[in-house]
Every structure is written in C-alpha cells, then in structure tokens.
Amino acid sequence: MINVKRLDTKSLEEHAKVIRRSIIRALTKAGSGHPGSSLSAVDLLVALYYNRLRHNPQQPAWPDRDRFILSKGHACPALYAILAEMGYFSTDKLDTLRQFGSILQGHPCMKTTPGIEISGGSLGQGLSVGLGIALAAKLDKKNYRTYVMLGDGEIEEGQVWEAAMAANHYKADNLCAILDQNGLQIDGFIHEIMSSHPIPDKWRGFGWHVIEIDGHNYASILAAYDEAEKTKGRPTVIVAKTVKGKGVSFMENQVDWHGKAPSKEESERALAELT
Amino acid sequence: MAEMVATRQAYGDALLELGEKNKDVVVLDADLSKSTTTAKFGKKYPDRFFNMGVAEANMMNTAAGLATCGKIPFVSSFSIFATGRAWEQIRNTICYSGLNVKIVATHSGVSVGPDGASHQCIEDLSLMRTIPTMTVIEPCDAVETRKAILAAVDYKGPLYIRLGRAPVPVITKKEDPYTMGKATILRTGNDVAIIACGALVVNSLAAADMLSKEGIEASVVNMHTVKPIDQETLVKVAKQTKAVVTTEQHVLDGGLGSAVASILARIFPVPVEMIGIDNRFGQSGEPDILFREYHLLPEDIILAAKRAVGRKK
Numbered sequence: 001m002i003n004v005k006r007l008d009t010k011s012l013e014e015h016a017k018v019i020r021r022s023i024i025r026a027l028t029k030a031g032s033g034h035p036g037s038s039l040s041a042v043d044l045l046v047a048l049y050y051n052r053l054r055h056n057p058q059q060p061a062w063p064d065r066d067r068f069i070l071s072k073g074h075a076c077p078a079l080y081a082i083l084a085e086m087g088y089f090s091t092d093k094l095d096t097l098r099q100f101g102s103i104l105q106g107h108p109c110m111k112t113t114p115g116i117e118i119s120g121g122s123l124g125q126g127l128s129v130g131l132g133i134a135l136a137a138k139l140d141k142k143n144y145r146t147y148v149m150l151g152d153g154e155i156e157e158g159q160v161w162e163a164a165m166a167a168n169h170y171k172a173d174n175l176c177a178i179l180d181q182n183g184l185q186i187d188g189f190i191h192e193i194m195s196s197h198p199i200p201d202k203w204r205g206f207g208w209h210v211i212e213i214d215g216h217n218y219a220s221i222l223a224a225y226d227e228a229e230k231t232k233g234r235p236t237v238i239v240a241k242t243v244k245g246k247g248v249s250f251m252e253n254q255v256d257w258h259g260k261a262p263s264k265e266e267s268e269r270a271l272a273e274l275t
Numbered sequence: 276m277a278e279m280v281a282t283r284q285a286y287g288d289a290l291l292e293l294g295e296k297n298k299d300v301v302v303l304d305a306d307l308s309k310s311t312t313t314a315k316f317g318k319k320y321p322d323r324f325f326n327m328g329v330a331e332a333n334m335m336n337t338a339a340g341l342a343t344c345g346k347i348p349f350v351s352s353f354s355i356f357a358t359g360r361a362w363e364q365i366r367n368t369i370c371y372s373g374l375n376v377k378i379v380a381t382h383s384g385v386s387v388g389p390d391g392a393s394h395q396c397i398e399d400l401s402l403m404r405t406i407p408t409m410t411v412i413e414p415c416d417a418v419e420t421r422k423a424i425l426a427a428v429d430y431k432g433p434l435y436i437r438l439g440r441a442p443v444p445v446i447t448k449k450e451d452p453y454t455m456g457k458a459t460i461l462r463t464g465n466d467v468a469i470i471a472c473g474a475l476v477v478n479s480l481a482a483a484d485m486l487s488k489e490g491i492e493a494s495v496v497n498m499h500t501v502k503p504i505d506q507e508t509l510v511k512v513a514k515q516t517k518a519v520v521t522t523e524q525h526v527l528d529g530g531l532g533s534a535v536a537s538i539l540a541r542i543f544p545v546p547v548e549m550i551g552i553d554n555r556f557g558q559s560g561e562p563d564i565l566f567r568e569y570h571l572l573p574e575d576i577i578l579a580a581k582r583a584v585g586r587k588k
Contacts, residue, residue: 119368120367125367125368128337128339129336129337129340131333131337132341132343133340134340136346159330159364165330165333170325
C-alpha cells in the first residue's frame with residue numbers, strides 16, 4: 001500500500017530536470033499558464049513527492065496517504081508533471097494542459113485530476129483546507145501528514161493568517177506549510193507591491209515553528225521536511241527562498257514570466273538549458 | 276395559538292440527535308455558537324466541535340478539508356458572515372470541489388431585529404442559489420428545521436440551510452412528510468397560488484384565510500427547498516390558479532421570487548406578484564415592526580394576491 005520513494009539528492013536533481021522540461025513543453029503547447037511560479041516550486045515538490053510523501057498513485061484515495069495541497073494553484077503545471085511521472089495519469093495528458101475537455105484544468109481540479117486533493121487556484125484558501133485535513137487526522141487518530149504549498153504573494157491574503165492562527169491554536173503538528181518565497185508577484189517584486197516581510201517573524205508570531213532554507217538545495221529541503229515531522233505541539237512552516245523561473249536563465253527573476261507561455265523558439269532555448 | 280420556537284433552537288437540538296447517530300458529523304462555528312445554538316453540540320461532543328473564532332473564511336475551508344476525509348461538517352455562523360464573508364470559499368473550494376459540507380446559518384432576514392442592517396442578511400438565498408450545484412433550503416418552522424437537518428446528512432453534497440433568530444409559530448407537525456426538493460402544498464384554492472418560504476409561510480397561510488373570507492381561494496405552497504426548486508409542483512399550481520404570489524424575507528432580487536418567475540416565464544407564464552424587500556437595507560427594530568415596514572405582513576400578501584388575480588387574462 002505505502003509507496004514512499006526515497007530517492008537520493010542526485011536522482012532528485014535528475015528528476016527535477018525532467019519535470020522542468022515537462023513544464024516548459026506543456027506550457028508551450030497550452031499557449032498560456034505560469035512558468036515562473038511552476039519552476040520556482042519544482043525542487044521543493046520533487047523532494048516531497050520522490051522522497052517524502054506516503055502515497056500510492058494506483059490508489060489516489062488511499063485513506064492513510066499523506067496529503068499535499070498546492071494552494072498557489074497557478075503552479076499546477078509543476079504538480080501535474082510530477083503526478084504524471086509518478087503514474088497518477090499518463091504523461092501524454094500533459095500535452096492537453098488547459099485545453100477544452102482536458103483532465104488538466106488551468107488551476108487544480110480534484111474532480112478531473114487523479115492525485116489532486118482539493119480544487120483551487122483562488123489564493124489564500126489552501127492552508128485552511130490543510131488544517132481541516134490535519135484535524136480530521138487527529139480525530140481519526142491517524143498519522144498521515146498534510147503539506148500545503150503557499151506563495152509569498154499569496155500570503156498577502158488575510159485568510160492565510162486566520163489559518164495560521166487556528167493551526168497553532170489546534171496544535172496541528174501534522175501540518176506543514178511550504179512557502180515558495182520567489183520574491184515576485186504578478187505586478188512586480190513583492191517588496192514593491194505589498195511587502196510581506198519579515199516573513200519568518202510573522203509566522204513565529206503566530207506560534208509556528210519556522211525553518212528557513214534555500215528552496216533549491218535538496219539536502220536542506222530534506223532536512224527541513226525531517227525537522228518538520230519531528231516538531232511536536234505546533235505546526236511548521238518551511239520558508240524556502242527560491243528563484244522564480246529557476247532553471248531557465250531568461251525566465252529567472254523576471255516578473256514578465258509570471259503568467260505567459262514561452263513561444264516555440266523560447267521553448268527550444270529553455271529546453272536546451274535543461275538538458 | 277401555535278407554539279413559538281426559533282428555527283435556530285431546533286437546529287441545536289437536531290445536531291445533538293445527529294451527533295449520537297452519526298460519528299462522522301463534526302460542527303464548526305465562528306464564535307457565535309451560543310446564538311446559532313451549536314454550543315449544545317460542542318458541550319456534548321467537544322472532540323467533534325471546532326470553534327474557529329471570528330474567522331469565517333478559514334472556517335469554511337477547514338470544513339472543506341474535514342469533508343475530504345469523510346467527515347460531515349456542519350458549519351454555522353450568522354447568515355451574513357457565512358454566505359457573505361465566505362462566499363468565495365463556499366464557491367471555489369466547497370462547491371467546485373463538490374464537498375459534503377452543510378452550511379447552516381442563523382439570523383437571516385430582518386427578523387434579526389434590534390441588531391440592525393449589518394446583521395440582517397437579506398441576500399443569502401440569492402448568494403447561495405447562484406452557485407452551481409448548491410442546494411438551498413429555508414424551513415418554515417422548528418419542526419421542519421429538524422427534518423431538514425436530519426435530511427441534510429442523507430444528501431451527499433454542498434447544502435445551505437437558512438434559519439432565523441426570532442421565534443416563529445410551529446405550523447407543521449412531526450408526522451407531516453418532508454422530502455428535500457419536494458414542496459408541500461399546505462392549502463388548496465383555485466384563484467391564486469402563494470409560493471412561500473421560511474417565516475413568510477405562516478403569513479401566507481393567514482393571508483389565504485382572510486382572502487377566503489372575501490371569496491378568493493388561495494393555494495399555499497411551502498417551497499422549503501428554494502434550489503433545486505420543485506418545478507413540477509410550481510407549474511401544477513400555476514396551471515391550476517393562473518396567478519402566483521411569491522413571499523420571502525429576502526430582497527426581491529435573486530431569491531425565491533426570482534426563482535419562481537424564472538421557471539414560470541419559461542414554462543407557464545402567468546401573472547407573478549412578489550412579496551419581499553425592495554432594494555432596501557434593514558434597520559433596528561422589533562421583528563413585527565420591521566415586517567410592517569418592509570411589507571411582509573398578511574395584509575401585504577392579500578393586496579399582492581388581489582393584484583395577481585386582477586392581472587389574469
């Protein structure tokens with residue numbers, strides 16, 4: 001039943017490359033979507049899925065699985081690519097991203113996509129859902145864990161802090177937030193649009209255990225997941241500094257690559273960098 | 276004189292029953308549990324009761340998360356905060372995901388009274404019924420509320436139940452049949468059909484009695500399930516009477532009247548008059564005074580019925 005892959009950091013890096021290539025190809029085919037946020041999240045997600053989560057792609061609804069919620073739902077191409085690689089559905093489906101009739105909607109949809117825990121895409125809602133799942137686990141005395149990925153633009157939503165307050169109140173130590181801190185939001189740099197700094201202090205103020213890492217360093221990511229799992233009595237947030245567009249030089253740290261697909265030529269340049 | 280009981284009181288009691296019967300039932304409230312009466316459940320089943328504080332958006336999505344794990348969450352607050360503050364959480368996370376979350380909100384309508392307009396939700400039927408896949412219910416009294424709450428558990432999917440603060444007369448009996456989605460015809464007459472929900476059902480019955488004395492015989496339909504509306508019963512009484520009045524403690528836009536008019540316009544057009552709140556906010560005052568101010572009394576329904584009858588071809 002349990003299917004925990006525990007790939008080493010070298011294999012994880014190889015997988016990340018495959019995933020990044022899949023993202024570029026899918027977005028190019030789709031003609032729209034969010035490459036920057038997908039690419040910044042890849043390493044955190046690859047480490048989670050290929051080294052940490054207890055889940056079973058052949059049985060997505062297995063009741064004791066660990067849960068992952070992509071609250072920054074616009075990064076779903078990264079998640080779709082991983083779910084396809086893991087066998088939740090065929091990798092061919094990635095070519096249908098965002099198209100009419102596709103199981104891969106523009107933002108996550110639990111009804112169409114195996115492996116998606118909750119429909120979403122409206123920012124600020126996923127941590128609350130994760131809290132609900134964490135509370136259900138405690139009620140049922142089950143030991144599965146719930147991970148929720150947030151963006152640093154997303155935490156401008158007030159609901160995130162309602163959830164942060166409640167998760168600490170209910171001592172949800174089976175809940176782990178992963179903050180993909182890529183420093184950009186749609187309209188520009190976060191410090192220019194609406195500064196959410198100092199981010200770690202805010203979470204500490206809400207009673208969370210805070211781990212600060214480089215979100216592209218696999219050793220640090222895995223160590224953080226370990227530490228989160230061992231932290232009892234309160235929830236943990238992993239504040240992961242990342243680079244938006246990571247892996248494709250001309251997309252890195254460029255606000256314009258938040259929400260547009262690469263052209264065919266740009267796609268080829270990107271794929272050449274990801275070999 | 277009928278016994279007076281607030282529908283919210285019946286809710287708290289029904290939850291206690293459910294708590295015993297079904298271990299998957301969990302209850303969430305946003306610091307209003309004494310008013311919504313969920314505190315009774317919280318006292319008896321503390322492990323399955325989550326007070327989420329004054330944070331409705333988070334509460335709604337926490338319920339969604341619980342539902343993904345097989346729990347049956349009942350989520351309560353005042354109508355305005357449940358459906359207004361947390362509308363998008365209900366729309367995007369609960370309904371779009373098709374989750375089995377029961378939103379039961381109290382303090383709807385101007386019958387909230389002295390708290391005033393900020394706390395008198397007169398838009399919730401509209402807010403909830405426009406969301407695809409949502410079911411919307413407004414029981415007419417305490418006895419029907421119990422049935423609606425018990426039936427909610429047997430229905431799998433998102434659902435909204437609208438309850439009130441003020442005591443209302445108990446006009447239905449325990450043994451009366453109740454089927455979600457199936458309207459009940461409380462009175463039959465051939466001259467006009469009054470389609471009512473919630474606290475306006477009793478006023479509609481009173482209006483029908485008075486109309487009868489003037490020689491106008493009215494059917495009265497308790498349309499407790501506002502969505503999906505019982506089209507069959509609605510069209511049947513429209514064909515029978517050829518004149519319809521809708522009555523609700525809600526703005527005229529988007530509530531029961533809109534739902535009824537929309538069906539009849541497409542299927543069997545007849546004159547429709549609407550009793551409801553016409554593009555105004557509520558205000559402080561006792562419920563009876565507010566019902567007079569907002570034209571929700573039997574005398575208002577009588578006038579509307581006469582207008583509808585007068586418009587028949």
